[in-house]
Amino acid sequence: MKDAAIKIEKCRLRGTVKAPPSKSESHRLLIAAGLADGTSTVRGVGGSEDINATLDCLSALGAEYSRSGDVITVKGADPKKRGSAVFPCRESGSTLRFFIPIALLSGNDADFTGSERLFQRPLSVYSNICLGQGLPFGVTESGITVAGPIEGGYFRVPGDISSQFVSGLMFALPLTDGYSVIELQPPVASKPYIDMTSEALSAFGVTAELNSDMKVIIPGGQRYSPCDVTVEGDWSNAAFFLALAALGNDIEVGGLEYETLQGDAVIRRLLCRLVRGKPTIDITDCPDLAPVLMATAAALNGVTLTGTDRLKIKESDRGQAMADELAKFGVPVTVGDDFITVAAPKILKKPNVPINGHNDHRIVMANAVLLTVTGGEIVGADAVNKSYPEFFDDLAALRAE
Numbered sequence: 001m002k003d004a005a006i007k008i009e010k011c012r013l014r015g016t017v018k019a020p021p022s023k024s025e026s027h028r029l030l031i032a033a034g035l036a037d038g039t040s041t042v043r044g045v046g047g048s049e050d051i052n053a054t055l056d057c058l059s060a061l062g063a064e065y066s067r068s069g070d071v072i073t074v075k076g077a078d079p080k081k082r083g084s085a086v087f088p089c090r091e092s093g094s095t096l097r098f099f100i101p102i103a104l105l106s107g108n109d110a111d112f113t114g115s116e117r118l119f120q121r122p123l124s125v126y127s128n129i130c131l132g133q134g135l136p137f138g139v140t141e142s143g144i145t146v147a148g149p150i151e152g153g154y155f156r157v158p159g160d161i162s163s164q165f166v167s168g169l170m171f172a173l174p175l176t177d178g179y180s181v182i183e184l185q186p187p188v189a190s191k192p193y194i195d196m197t198s199e200a201l202s203a204f205g206v207t208a209e210l211n212s213d214m215k216v217i218i219p220g221g222q223r224y225s226p227c228d229v230t231v232e233g234d235w236s237n238a239a240f241f242l243a244l245a246a247l248g249n250d251i252e253v254g255g256l257e258y259e260t261l262q263g264d265a266v267i268r269r270l271l272c273r274l275v276r277g278k279p280t281i282d283i284t285d286c287p288d289l290a291p292v293l294m295a296t297a298a299a300l301n302g303v304t305l306t307g308t309d310r311l312k313i314k315e316s317d318r319g320q321a322m323a324d325e326l327a328k329f330g331v332p333v334t335v336g337d338d339f340i341t342v343a344a345p346k347i348l349k350k351p352n353v354p355i356n357g358h359n360d361h362r363i364v365m366a367n368a369v370l371l372t373v374t375g376g377e378i379v380g381a382d383a384v385n386k387s388y389p390e391f392f393d394d395l396a397a398l399r400a401e
Helices: 023-035 049-061 093-103 124-132 163-175 191-203 235-246 263-276 287-299 309-313 318-327 361-374 381-386 391-397
Strands: 005-008 014-018 039-043 064-068 071-075 085-088 110-113 137-139 143-146 154-158 180-185 215-218 228-230 250-254 280-282 303-306 333-335 339-342 376-379
Touching (some): 163 191, 235 250, 235 361, 287 318, 309 318
Parallel strands (some): 014 250, 280 303
């Protein structure tokens, strides 16, 4: 239900929770399976709205899939043979940015639709590529329309907007005839996500590697081979329960791989720093951790985050959204151009008005962490469906008697 409200009582929590499947890895493995010449099995896939958007777009591509629990079987399709199609991306920026280059492998129109906020997020990297190759990139009332075929070559991509542009090109360019290079123009942010894409491609027999010069080298004429893969647990969403543990709750989080390319696995070390003092933390490579770090710091010793400029172009303006909601707890927050400072109050106050979820799953979950300390209500709690539909069920199961 849209704008659902949930009340959270002040409570102590105890127990074990299993981390949900990694949304970032699920996107990548499902897309690679959809490009494979044959049938693949992807195990451990969750049912979030973003993943459902990617499955819808695989169908638009011509791939076929079936689901049995958390196991998805995918019969791939040749994207070059795609007819005109509509790609419904819902609110998923990953889905949109991953599929645009894949859609450009075909000369037929591809209409991308989604929420209004989705198309407010930057897409200039792709519009510039289309302009450079003489390909249409049209803005419509419902989204955008593109058509290829894209050619391999040398691509210069800003490294500080979103790594998703790089990953999208990494999916598509191996299937072009020519040799390609993607040069990442510094500064380069979210490198771990590029490495994750490279690993996913490798599992399906495709080579696209980022070298020490910040260039992705991609031979053309490759093919995706079907395989059987399993999705890791998600450090990004496990972070909220790890934060609750850092606040003194007796919680264990299972289902996580400690040898992982997930950049947000750094949350363990960052939470330790928050417990010990008021650190300065650079979130350039882990921007999705900003809300949970701000919430946790508010209940501990405070924090200064740097590398925060990209928070403005997430599902919400996350820095300002968190500042607005933390103010309801009596927490002073300063939001600068590329930094955020959270000053921990002596006592967190119970909000006397509901917390606004800002239609952003990470804002909702971060504030839920704080509400276990004070009690209160969140409006728009259904935003968690984007990445972690079971979040509030898992939270309720941990409540200590």
